[in-house]
Amino acid sequence: MTRTSWDPPVRAGSSHDVPAVDHDGDVTEPRAVHTWLTDMDGVLVREEDPIPGAKEFIAALREQGVPFLVLTNNSIFTPRDLRVRLLRSSGIDVPEQSIWTSALATAQFLDDQRPGGSAYVVGETGLTAAVHDIGYVMTDQDPDYVVLGETRTYSFEAITRAIRLINDGARFIATNPDPSGPSTQGMLPATGSVAALISTATGRQPYFIGKPNPLMMRSALNRIDAHSETTVMIGDRMDTDIISGLEAGMRTVLVATGATERHQVQDFPYRPTKVVDSIADVVPYVAQHCLPEDT
Numbered sequence: 001m002t003r004t005s006w007d008p009p010v011r012a013g014s015s016h017d018v019p020a021v022d023h024d025g026d027v028t029e030p031r032a033v034h035t036w037l038t039d040m041d042g043v044l045v046r047e048e049d050p051i052p053g054a055k056e057f058i059a060a061l062r063e064q065g066v067p068f069l070v071l072t073n074n075s076i077f078t079p080r081d082l083r084v085r086l087l088r089s090s091g092i093d094v095p096e097q098s099i100w101t102s103a104l105a106t107a108q109f110l111d112d113q114r115p116g117g118s119a120y121v122v123g124e125t126g127l128t129a130a131v132h133d134i135g136y137v138m139t140d141q142d143p144d145y146v147v148l149g150e151t152r153t154y155s156f157e158a159i160t161r162a163i164r165l166i167n168d169g170a171r172f173i174a175t176n177p178d179p180s181g182p183s184t185q186g187m188l189p190a191t192g193s194v195a196a197l198i199s200t201a202t203g204r205q206p207y208f209i210g211k212p213n214p215l216m217m218r219s220a221l222n223r224i225d226a227h228s229e230t231t232v233m234i235g236d237r238m239d240t241d242i243i244s245g246l247e248a249g250m251r252t253v254l255v256a257t258g259a260t261e262r263h264q265v266q267d268f269p270y271r272p273t274k275v276v277d278s279i280a281d282v283v284p285y286v287a288q289h290c291l292p293e294d295t
């Protein structure tokens with residue numbers, strides 16, 4: 001079909017046979033999806049259990065050769081640990097290099113801001129390995145930064161040391177602001193709660209790197225040389241995954257298998273590009289390299 005200047009404009013997506021046009025009548029292509037970012041907990045797994053469709057989603061990405069990253073605010077584990085945990089507990093096969101943690105984002109931030117610096121780190125291997133690998137020296141003598149992450153063995157001694165170093169001028173960074181996290185035995189206090197303790201003692205607020213800071217998304221995009229306009233972020237929380245995806249310029253998908261339920265979406269002043277029941281509903285879009293918008 002040949003379009004002439006007196007043809008009425010065709011609505012975007014109204015037919016497969018005619019090109020979509022924008023409101024000026026110019027022909028536009030539906031925006032492609034070249035890259036996917038996805039949250040882990042509540043999207044791919046619930047605690048240790050796989051969410052149906054997660055395995056197929058990751059398999060589809062790998063089959064299609066589509067670049068992707070699985071994101072987590074949890075800074076306890078290294079990508080290698082997480083890969084093994086996902087594979088053993090859920091059968092989900094995510095390559096190590098496709099996992100992006102708040103610990104890695106924090107290390108990247110330190111390197112961008114002050115390469116070859118020093119830090120006093122309160123956290124587990126996920127964080128200490130990331131900070132070490134980026135070329136930082138770990139010290140409790142006059143460090144550039146105090147870096148706080150998730151641990152299950154917070155020591156009064158380490159927290160006291162962190163407080164004194166911050167009072168002496170060290171900059172205060174925390175991997176993520178989550179006040180609590182889930183476990184099979186019930187809720188656990190998380191980095192945000194311990195950061196509050198240190199803030200109360202020092203009168204200084206940390207800079208949080210993980211979600212909802214869009215820096216976590218931007219560093220993920222940089223990691224895989226992706227562009228926000230052709231990337232989709234999938235998450236289960238409006239106030240972290242969706243807002244930070246949106247603020248980083250990406251399209252977003254909310255899955256209703258985690259924190260935010262479908263009926264709660266309208267309570268927020270922003271909305272995702274698409275709301276689906278679960279990750280299983282996203283699988284077909286991987287091969288189509290596009291994302292139809294909710295209207």
Ligand SMILES: [Mg+2]
Pocket residue numbers: 039040041042043235236237258
């Ligand atoms: Mg989640």
